[in-house]
Amino acid sequence: MxxxxxxxxRRRGFPFAALVALAAGVGxxxxxxxxxxxxxxxxxxxxxxxxxxxxxPPDPSNRYAxxxxxxxxxxxxxxxxxxSRDGNVSCGTCHKIDRQFQDDLPRxxxxxxxxxxxxxxxxxARAPFLFWDGRRDSLWAQALGPLEDKREHGxxxxxxxxxxxDHYRDRYERIFGALPDLSSVPAAASPLGDDGERTxxxxxxxxxxEEVDRVFANLGKAIAAFERSIVHEETRFDRFARVLAAGEExxxxxxxxxxxxxGLRLFVGKAQCVNCHNGPRFTDDHFHNTGVPAVAGLPxxxxxxxxxxxxxxxxxxxxxxxxxxPAEACGELTFMKAEGPELRRAFKTPSLRGAATRPPYxxxxxxxxxxxxxxxxxxxxxxDGGTSELVPxxxxxxxxxxxxxxxxxxxx
Amino acid sequence: MTSRNRLLIGAAVVAVLVAIVLAVQxxxxxxxxxxxxxxxxxxxxxxxxxxxxxxxTVVQNELxxxxxxxxxxxxxxxTGATIGVDGGMPQHGHGLPTAPAxxxxxxxxxxxxxxxxxxxxxxxxxxxxxxxxxxDDVVFNLSL
Numbered sequence: 001m002x003x004x005x006x007x008x009x010r011r012r013g014f015p016f017a018a019l020v021a022l023a024a025g026v027g028x029x030x031x032x033x034x035x036x037x038x039x040x041x042x043x044x045x046x047x048x049x050x051x052x053x054x055x056x057p058p059d060p061s062n063r064y065a066x067x068x069x070x071x072x073x074x075x076x077x078x079x080x081x082x083x084s085r086d087g088n089v090s091c092g093t094c095h096k097i098d099r100q101f102q103d104d105l106p107r108x109x110x111x112x113x114x115x116x117x118x119x120x121x122x123x124x125a126r127a128p129f130l131f132w133d134g135r136r137d138s139l140w141a142q143a144l145g146p147l148e149d150k151r152e153h154g155x156x157x158x159x160x161x162x163x164x165x166d167h168y169r170d171r172y173e174r175i176f177g178a179l180p181d182l183s184s185v186p187a188a189a190s191p192l193g194d195d196g197e198r199t200x201x202x203x204x205x206x207x208x209x210e211e212v213d214r215v216f217a218n219l220g221k222a223i224a225a226f227e228r229s230i231v232h233e234e235t236r237f238d239r240f241a242r243v244l245a246a247g248e249e250x251x252x253x254x255x256x257x258x259x260x261x262x263g264l265r266l267f268v269g270k271a272q273c274v275n276c277h278n279g280p281r282f283t284d285d286h287f288h289n290t291g292v293p294a295v296a297g298l299p300x301x302x303x304x305x306x307x308x309x310x311x312x313x314x315x316x317x318x319x320x321x322x323x324x325x326p327a328e329a330c331g332e333l334t335f336m337k338a339e340g341p342e343l344r345r346a347f348k349t350p351s352l353r354g355a356a357t358r359p360p361y362x363x364x365x366x367x368x369x370x371x372x373x374x375x376x377x378x379x380x381x382x383x384d385g386g387t388s389e390l391v392p393x394x395x396x397x398x399x400x401x402x403x404x405x406x407x408x409x410x411x412x
Numbered sequence: 413m414t415s416r417n418r419l420l421i422g423a424a425v426v427a428v429l430v431a432i433v434l435a436v437q438x439x440x441x442x443x444x445x446x447x448x449x450x451x452x453x454x455x456x457x458x459x460x461x462x463x464x465x466x467x468x469t470v471v472q473n474e475l476x477x478x479x480x481x482x483x484x485x486x487x488x489x490x491t492g493a494t495i496g497v498d499g500g501m502p503q504h505g506h507g508l509p510t511a512p513a514x515x516x517x518x519x520x521x522x523x524x525x526x527x528x529x530x531x532x533x534x535x536x537x538x539x540x541x542x543x544x545x546x547x548d549d550v551v552f553n554l555s556l
Contacts, residue, residue: 044532128475275504275531279473284530286509331475335510335526342506389506 037265042244044268049241050234053280056125060325061138061318064175064221065228073171074226077219082163083147085154086111091146091223094118100354101230106365107295110152115298117365120354123281125228128332132347132363133307134287137333138323139227140220141316147219148192156190156197157216158182164215176218180211213315217322232281232353237264237409256409263406266399271377273403276349282410287346291381291388292362294345301364302385304346308338344386356404356411370407374400442503442534442555453485454548459541460485461550463524472532472556478524480514482541489520493543497524499536532556 037045046052064070077083079092094108095101101121103109108118116132124130130142146152147160164172165179172179185208189200201209239254250256256264267273276284287304294301311333316322318330327334337343347363361367367376378400380390395403451462459482466477482490495514500507512526529535535554540547 275533278531284473284509286530331526335475335512335528337507337509337511340507389504 041268045241046245050238050280051242060329061323062140062221062224063324065225070175070222071225074222077223078226083153089153095121100358102358106360111154112151114151116363121230122232128285133303134348135307135310137311137317139224143220143223144316148190156188156193157212158185158189159187161212161215217316235410236412259402259405260409263402266403267406271393277352282352283349287348288389289346289383289386290390291383292366294384295364302344305343308343345383352410354411356408370404374403446553448553454550456548458545458548459490463552472529475528478527480522480524482520490543493541495522496540498538501533501535503534529556
């Protein structure tokens with residue numbers, strides 16, 4: 001301020017000077033934030049890298065999990081459309097091999113439309129609980145669900161046992177031993193089928209039911225062995241993180257632009273994404289209510305609240321008679337949080353690897369674009385049931401764009 | 413520089429500082445003066461409790477076990493206690509993601525199975541201890 005300025009000019013000038021000082025201060029803060037990562041940030045970034053992923057843990061509940069023959073048979077079954085009521089649906093219908101093993105739809109369609117979005121399958125073998133609500137606790141138990149769901153494959157376990165006997169007897173028996181005698185087993189029977197199928201199932205002696213259940217479980221175990229081979233691929237972010245951890249300067253295909261690095265810093269810091277999307281798979285393997293709205297017209301969906309009850313009741317769970325695991329190896333199920341208000345409308349934290357290139361988003365495809373996902377986190381709307389864990393984010397348009405830019409670096 | 417001028421610049425500096433504090437707070441860093449002791453007296457002074465993670469270090473995103481050791485203030489092992497396990501993240505307002513349970517190992521030692529921490533930050537592990545001496549509680553802080 002020069003001493004010659006009038007009093008009124010000065011009065012206007014003072015707040016201006018204060019604003020400049022404030023802007024300079026904030027600018028300084030922002031620019032030093034953008035240029036390099038702190039030690040803590042670097043450590044978090046390293047923990048998100050694929051390099052931090054340990055070897056795939058064994059699945060004690062499936063003694064065929066790491067058998068090559070079982071995996072090869074499982075791959076065949078995964079793409080086998082005859083494993084369905086109408087002969088047109090395979091696992092691959094909704095888990096497309098060239099689309100990250102999902103289907104790009106808000107809600108998957110098999111024989112009919114389902115209530116949920118398909119889930120990508122990379123590194124799914126590491127998930128302690130399967131489905132958006134975690135209602136199954138192993139890949140093999142999971143696979144049995146869609147096979148009998150009316151809107152998906154729509155078949156019955158008795159029907160599948162006959163199909164294997166007719167078309168894949170050799171391959172099955174080489175892995176699992178002799179198929180049981182199915183001559184007394186009706187062509188369609190299941191405890192989960194329609195009235196006729198349930199009646200047919202109930203008429204079978206318990207020992208025969210168990211034999212059919214075991215064939216059914218074995219199909220799941222072969223499919224699971226195959227799914228264990230589906231893994232995440234290295235992304236530009238992983239190369240960046242590796243170079244950063246080594247204390248070197250990223251070059252070539254390991255470079256993140258300034259905007260992408262800013263987005264990464266927000267992801268692990270102010271935007272708090274890393275609270276839930278953590279570790280190399282960008283998931284904490286847990287369930288959260290994030291206020292994703294219910295879809296009008298669909299039945300009420302309580303998420304984990306229902307899923308936790310279902311996995312405990314599942315005869316094919318880790319503690320069930322078809323599991324190969326000793327009870328001590330079933331810790332995830334034994335120590336699962338089975339009730340509590342936080343389970344209502346809580347859904348599994350999905351991996352964010354590849355997410356930017358596979359809209360739509362959320363458990364029933366509620367959000368159409370990745371930009372809208374970030375907008376959802378900024379608003380943090382109240383939940384349609386239970387309580388959302390989110391707090392509204394104070395981030396501006398530039399920061400939102402940076403988050404989106406970062407998410408793209410884990411999808412290429 | 414007039415005093416008004418100084419006041420305004422002072423206000424600007426304060427605003428910047430507040431912005432920094434808010435930014436740091438929003439990253440939910442644990443309070444710096446958190447008591448991270450792994451051994452302490454229970455709230456009512458009935459027992460002394462000590463915790464130790466299996467393998468010595470606390471892991472994130474993995475189901476793991478802890479050992480809880482309970483003694484009297486005089487250092488005698490407390491056996492036959494009923495142990496309740498609870499906890500959570502005070503800054504996020506949520507509890508533990510799992511339902512851990514205790515089994516007695518003998519000699520005042522209890523194995524706490526089924527613990528999982530699914531986020532980094534400030535966690536609390538709370539134990540309620542019921543034995544011949546009475547019921548008492550203890551809260552341990554962990555910084556992940």
